[in-house]
Amino acid sequence: MLDRQTIANRLAAVGYVADGALATALALMDMLNRPLLLEGEAGVGKTEVAKALAGVHQTRLIRLQCHEGLDRSDALYEWNYQRQLLAIKAREGLDAEETEEHVFSEKYLMERPLLAAIRQPVAPVLLIDEIDRADEAFEAFLLEILSDFQVTIPELGTIRATTIPRVILTSNGTRELSDALRRRCLYHALDFPDVDREARILLARLPGIDTGLALQVARLMERIRKEELSKIPGVAETLDWAAALVGLGVGRLDADREAVYETLSCVLKTREDRARLTREVADRLIGKVA
Secondary structure: OOOHHHHHHHHHHOOOOOOHHHHHHHHHHHHHOOOEEEEOOOOOOHHHHHHHHHHHOOOOEEEEEOOOOOOHHHHOEEEOHHHHHHHHHHOOOOOHHHHHHHHOOHHHEEEOHHHHHHOOOOOOEEEEEOHHHOOHHHHHHHHHHHHHOEEEEOOOEEEEOOOOOEEEEEEOOOOOOOHHHHHOOEEEEOOOOOHHHHHHHHHHHOOOOOHHHHHHHHHHHHHHHOOOOOOOOOHHHHHHHHHHHHHOOOOOHHHOHHHHHHHHHHOOOOHHHHHHOOHHHHHHHHHHHO
16 A cells, blocks of 8 residues: 555656645545545546556556446446347257356456456556436446445346456536445545646646746636636646647747737637637736746
């Protein structure tokens, strides 16, 4: 089991700069063998936590993207009906009971993310992304897996986990999650990074960026997020924008304001937000971070 500081160091080594509270939550996941529920606005970097954690443990990342209508067959397993039909046809005239046992065997089982996660020889990171977009019935279905790490397939019986996956659940808060789910998880609220942490993220992910430019970009992003925008830009947008500025040879935001304004397309993703952040507003914001 890794301690908090070791996890923080290893996350930084794979390009994720975590604060102390998040590093502690990830250490507790291992200590208590519990899933971690991450809540926060879109763009704060919740999904990246799971990706980075897989890098820390050098293991596979298995992702279940949740959406309305998600059901067991999408998440757990399906039978390969086409192959089953072909097998039944090929076995015509043979014992019916044996044929049934044959076609409902592992050979015809198609793993989906949850089943795959509990059958890995090396514990993977299981990302259950945007659980708040799934129906409440699916959320209830997850409880057995999150508690006991086992699933039941009627034709095969109960399958217990070969290894216990490290489970990260993310939620953007589009609906309230059940108390039962929350009780089974550790919890961490993830916010947008402060200026210092966002600058360190840029330096970690974009090795060619100048320290001064990284700080200016982080300061300007903090101010942009305080504007009345319909889509608040996330960390991914910050990385895209900084990469664009570096690629264009911009060394300081205040020294090349035209390039800064023209590359705001990396950050602003709606017509309304583009109209709100006029040249005058951009000049004012740049002046405050220069």
